[in-house]
Amino acid sequence: YYYAEQCGPTQPDATQGDLVPVIACDFSTGAADPERVWIVGDSHAQQWQGAAFELARERGWVVTLAYRGHCPAADVAYVGFRGLASPDEVSACREWSRSVSTAVLEAKPDLVLTAMAARQHLVDDGSGRSGADQFVEGLLADWNTWADAGIRVAPVADPPLNGEVRGPDCVVLNPSDPLTCARPRADAQPADPVVTAARLADREEIRLVDLTDFFCDAQMCYSVVGGVPVYYDADHLNLVYVRMLAPAFGAALDR
DSSP states (O other): OOOOOOOOSSOTTTTTTSSSSOOEEEEETTOOOOOOEEEEEHHHTTTTTTHHHHHHHHOOOOEEEEEOOOOOOSSOEEEEEEEEEHHHHHHHHHHHHHHHHHHHHHHSSSSEEEETTTEEEEESSSSSHHHHHHHHHHHHHHHHHHHHHHHHEEEBBBOOOSSSOOOOOOOHOOOGGGGGOEEEEHHSOOOOHHHOOOOOOOOBBBBOOGGGTTTTTTSEEEETTEEEESBSSSSBHHHHHHHHHHHHHHHHHHH
């Protein structure tokens, strides 16, 4: 993943050591009262760093990064990612999630950008409700707590699926015909709990960033856009494409 020089010469391991290890990236160039922005979530939050750092340079943000791979930043009964996790992994993820939520509240930044692979996380609180319903409730619990403290929250819609709907090497195997890799929007972009929760929030402090239309038209979603591969691997975006989306990302934040 892309780190800027503003993040310092070394990076801590964001899954070890302190319960909520964070990385500070100062793009303020010494401004007296810079806007403070946190980016919170799993690797699907981290993949948006390219766009966020472009905006941070333009707007003089001080950015704090708080990530844990395969772990949702939501008040949910996490049990695994794609498959069931070990008891130790479950416990560590749940503890991180609650601790990072508290850390955000204590830091009280101006803005939190939060994203995660909510469709792949497994949650089960024993209630018998659907995982999607539990996830929406857990997301809203954190977001509303932050918003009540005066923090703006920008949930970011997850990009269309890649490895779940096409071979991860599709673009490489079809360099002269990338349209072969296009998939129906209904398949590639199924319901996302992050989007559902943001739309249900219905408050000024919580505003969804949804860039789906930069990946899909009304019918299809693409793995190459403007001659640029959209994905880095089966599950994450290509940094080059993410940085191209910075203006659209900024416009979504400003609307």
